Amino acid sequence: MANLTKTNRRDFLKIAATASGGLFIGFYWSGCDSPKMKVLTNEEILLNAHNFNSYLSISPTGDVVIYSPNPELGQNILTSFPMVVAEELDADWQKVRVIQANLDVEKYDRQLTGGSGAMPHSWERLRKAGATARHLLIAAAATKMNVDASTLSTSNGEVIHKESGKKMGYGELVTDASKLTAPEEVALKDPKDFKIIGTPVKNVENKAMFTGQPLYGLDFYREGMLHAMIQRPPFGMKIKSVDDAAARAISGVTEVVTFKNNVAVVGKSTWPLMKAKKLLKIEYEPDGVVESTFDHDRLFAELLNGKTAEVKRKDGDVDAAFKNAAQVITSEYQCPFLSHSPMEPQNFFAHVQGDKVELVGPTQTPDRARNDTAQLLGIPPENITVQITRLGGGFGRRLRADFVTEAAELSKMMNAPIKLTWSREDDMTGGAYRPAVRYRFQAALDESGNMIGYKLRGVGINAGNSTRENNFPSGAVENVLIESVDHKSAITTNAWRAPITNFLAYAEQSFLDEVALAAKKDPVQFRLDLLAKAKASPVGELQYDVDRMIGVIKMAAEKSNWGKDANVMQGFSVYFSHRSYVAQVANIEMENNQPVLKKIVAATDCGIVVNPTGANHQVRGGIVDGMGHAMYGNLTFENGLPKQKNFDTYRLIRMKEVPEIDVHYVQNGIDPTGLGEPALPPTGGAVANAIFKATGRRLRSQPFIEQKEFSDIKLQIKRA
Amino acid sequence: MANYNLRINGNDYNVEVEDDTPLLWVLRDHIGLVGTKYSCGIAQCGACTVHVNGEAAFSCTLPVSSIGSDEITTIEGLSSEGDHPVQKAWDEVDTAQCGYCQAGQIMTAAAFLRKNPKPTMEEIENAMNRNLCRCGTYHKIREAVALAAKLK
Ligand code: FES
Ligand code: FES
Numbered sequence: 001m002a003n004l005t006k007t008n009r010r011d012f013l014k015i016a017a018t019a020s021g022g023l024f025i026g027f028y029w030s031g032c033d034s035p036k037m038k039v040l041t042n043e044e045i046l047l048n049a050h051n052f053n054s055y056l057s058i059s060p061t062g063d064v065v066i067y068s069p070n071p072e073l074g075q076n077i078l079t080s081f082p083m084v085v086a087e088e089l090d091a092d093w094q095k096v097r098v099i100q101a102n103l104d105v106e107k108y109d110r111q112l113t114g115g116s117g118a119m120p121h122s123w124e125r126l127r128k129a130g131a132t133a134r135h136l137l138i139a140a141a142a143t144k145m146n147v148d149a150s151t152l153s154t155s156n157g158e159v160i161h162k163e164s165g166k167k168m169g170y171g172e173l174v175t176d177a178s179k180l181t182a183p184e185e186v187a188l189k190d191p192k193d194f195k196i197i198g199t200p201v202k203n204v205e206n207k208a209m210f211t212g213q214p215l216y217g218l219d220f221y222r223e224g225m226l227h228a229m230i231q232r233p234p235f236g237m238k239i240k241s242v243d244d245a246a247a248r249a250i251s252g253v254t255e256v257v258t259f260k261n262n263v264a265v266v267g268k269s270t271w272p273l274m275k276a277k278k279l280l281k282i283e284y285e286p287d288g289v290v291e292s293t294f295d296h297d298r299l300f301a302e303l304l305n306g307k308t309a310e311v312k313r314k315d316g317d318v319d320a321a322f323k324n325a326a327q328v329i330t331s332e333y334q335c336p337f338l339s340h341s342p343m344e345p346q347n348f349f350a351h352v353q354g355d356k357v358e359l360v361g362p363t364q365t366p367d368r369a370r371n372d373t374a375q376l377l378g379i380p381p382e383n384i385t386v387q388i389t390r391l392g393g394g395f396g397r398r399l400r401a402d403f404v405t406e407a408a409e410l411s412k413m414m415n416a417p418i419k420l421t422w423s424r425e426d427d428m429t430g431g432a433y434r435p436a437v438r439y440r441f442q443a444a445l446d447e448s449g450n451m452i453g454y455k456l457r458g459v460g461i462n463a464g465n466s467t468r469e470n471n472f473p474s475g476a477v478e479n480v481l482i483e484s485v486d487h488k489s490a491i492t493t494n495a496w497r498a499p500i501t502n503f504l505a506y507a508e509q510s511f512l513d514e515v516a517l518a519a520k521k522d523p524v525q526f527r528l529d530l531l532a533k534a535k536a537s538p539v540g541e542l543q544y545d546v547d548r549m550i551g552v553i554k555m556a557a558e559k560s561n562w563g564k565d566a567n568v569m570q571g572f573s574v575y576f577s578h579r580s581y582v583a584q585v586a587n588i589e590m591e592n593n594q595p596v597l598k599k600i601v602a603a604t605d606c607g608i609v610v611n612p613t614g615a616n617h618q619v620r621g622g623i624v625d626g627m628g629h630a631m632y633g634n635l636t637f638e639n640g641l642p643k644q645k646n647f648d649t650y651r652l653i654r655m656k657e658v659p660e661i662d663v664h665y666v667q668n669g670i671d672p673t674g675l676g677e678p679a680l681p682p683t684g685g686a687v688a689n690a691i692f693k694a695t696g697r698r699l700r701s702q703p704f705i706e707q708k709e710f711s712d713i714k715l716q717i718k719r720a
Numbered sequence: 721m722a723n724y725n726l727r728i729n730g731n732d733y734n735v736e737v738e739d740d741t742p743l744l745w746v747l748r749d750h751i752g753l754v755g756t757k758y759s760c761g762i763a764q765c766g767a768c769t770v771h772v773n774g775e776a777a778f779s780c781t782l783p784v785s786s787i788g789s790d791e792i793t794t795i796e797g798l799s800s801e802g803d804h805p806v807q808k809a810w811d812e813v814d815t816a817q818c819g820y821c822q823a824g825q826i827m828t829a830a831a832f833l834r835k836n837p838k839p840t841m842e843e844i845e846n847a848m849n850r851n852l853c854r855c856g857t858y859h860k861i862r863e864a865v866a867l868a869a870k871l872k
Contacts, residue, residue: 072818073818074816074817074818074819074855075817076817200814202811202814203814203816203819205816205819206810206811206814206816207802207811209816209819209822209823210795210802210807210810210811210816210822210823210826211755211795211796211798211802211807212753212754212755212756212794212795212796212823213755214754215819216757216820218748218754218757218758219754221752221754227749251721251738252738269745269749269750270745270748270749270758271737271738271740271741271742271745271749272738274761275740341854342818342820342854343757343759343765343767343818343820343821343852343853343854343855344757344759344818344820345758345759390818390819391818392757392759392818392819392820393817393818393820393854393855394818395854423761424759424760424761424762613814617817617855617857617860620856620857620859620860621817621855621856621857622856623856624856624858625855625856628856646760646761646762646764647760647762647764647765647852648762648764652852652854653856654849654852654858655845655848655849655851655853655858655861655862656845656846656849658856658858658859660859661859719841719845719862
């Protein structure tokens, strides 16, 4: 036992009622649910259960209920959070039930999914939640067994007195234990004693997902509810006139309403609305600037050469460095808008009744859903409940609450419970995209190929700061200038998995490959040399940990046999984002004179790996995501409207387009630093650098397949 | 509006819907079988995959009027206890991230393995390539289909 830590007041508020209603996900797939044995429902367990804190109830039957507050969108938090609580409780995992908690700002802190931050934020408080209950169970057992607490240990849901061989199950102790006062401080396990953390515990919703149980927002139905769909305007346009006669004539449509530049069709089921929406005749007129992709290309050139930019970082004397350089390398990189396109389109259920509102659905930010709705309706947030369903993906799109407030507004107008469904086309054309960005990189090299100056200007469309000025290679170069220019547009943008770095990393890591080549250095050694400098004499502020970055670089080089096989054309990339470090090597081999992408090797440092299956999912998934969008992703605009509206024209990566992926982790025992995003940023660079090595073609824009440099390259992708 | 008698998962259902209503929305909105998912609606992603007389089909573009006496199987009816070899393999491999695509993946895999019980990896990939997974669980899906073939 180590780390005596203080408990958090919020986590230990006495909870009046556990079963606060709502969707209980009561699926339980374990060895003991044989037909003979009656498996209790969550409701039955909770009826007599005792609450220990915001996360944990234990019933006299020994069943443990763990509440997981953060929205689950595939990052596996609904399994990994409870694993951490159960670990410190020393629970029998077979007796653990997991319940997705509803929004509760009293009980939970940071109840959101974003920024790869849930595990780093909650790690300690989850551990304390389990450890505190364990402490109380031991205290209760000590009294009952009439022995000293220090002679007791726990394992698998039991308190054990080794000397006498006596054992008591948590269920037998829970009534007494719950009457005791929780300690101010509690000891946490030494990580080397972990039994659940670090093991491949299966997703707690496997059975429900694989048998088609209602889990997602779109699966929520309420007796008497109406369905609604909305036609939204192109960006920068407003409604001039609406002719809804044909839409109204569709049987099953009960109402067509225009509100805030939207036209909503309402009815008793989804299909008539899909038909009716297509029959709406809406005329739009400009409401400000209406943009097309063509305008953006011109704009990027203007802003890159413009006089004004926001200086994000300035070290040394950049002008002098470039003047004295033996060699200057300049390159520009550009990325398009992207749609988040989670497989489950946006949707939400809202029921406004007077000044009370019930919200149910898939959101990454239940608190924002509540607050935005409160603001819209002019009621206190406390009057609103939010039930969080499982999310069919998010990728940042569900950080917004536009679809929530739409549902609430319609419910109020229709005076009925409303389920708002976005079609795939609505989801793709309805906004909040990964912003389009263009970068200009410049490097100054001295006679011996040392980088003495580094300049970056990022120009983006609603991108905010398109740079990460304190990230590598800042800190490793004496003279640095980093600038950002943001163009305000009517096209809405939003965080998209690994915001900004999802593209910046590719651009920067490709550029560094160009610089290494010009400096006649091996790309891995070139980065290690820079990091050695950042360690020995760091310049200005560094946001990254030099040693952790070196660690993943060395591991990726070793695991990929970097530079050892002349027949394998390798591309290297490394990036720090969201507190974690990932280095990747892409391997291309030539077959019949054509490049074949065979493998991506990833070395990750995310601290302690809570669940290896979940971690592998995030690393592989991030790489597939990064590669898919680098290769194929493109959303273009014409007169304020995306040209791609569904998966027939907006191309997502498919099974036969992914290479083998080897996953490795640095084992350094530090607390988890998050993994939902960090594996994505390095991938585009690793692949582009390998393509360059194999073909001599430098890909400076995404998507790769649409670049002229790529047009005669027949890149095949194969798995072993 | 017309009346349809449908045979789904071995049960008879009677629904009153427009002729052009896709089976997907009949299942979800009218019968309450929501395991079959909507994602693209245009036969591009496979989230809505069901079996029609044992063959995998996209229910989002299958009008109810075309079904007649065909036997429909949805994810809810693939097995009575959730223990079809493909479902067991999916659990064993722990295939899902968000899980939204997985019912469709399972239905595609189950229909494929019935026709081709001993597939090569290449055949698996050719069969599964029609189903999108935005979370990128493709490696796990490959593994799970291969395992399901062994579990039978
Ligand atoms: S929803 Fe039917 S194929 Fe996509
Ligand atoms: S698991 Fe999320 S879309 Fe496949």
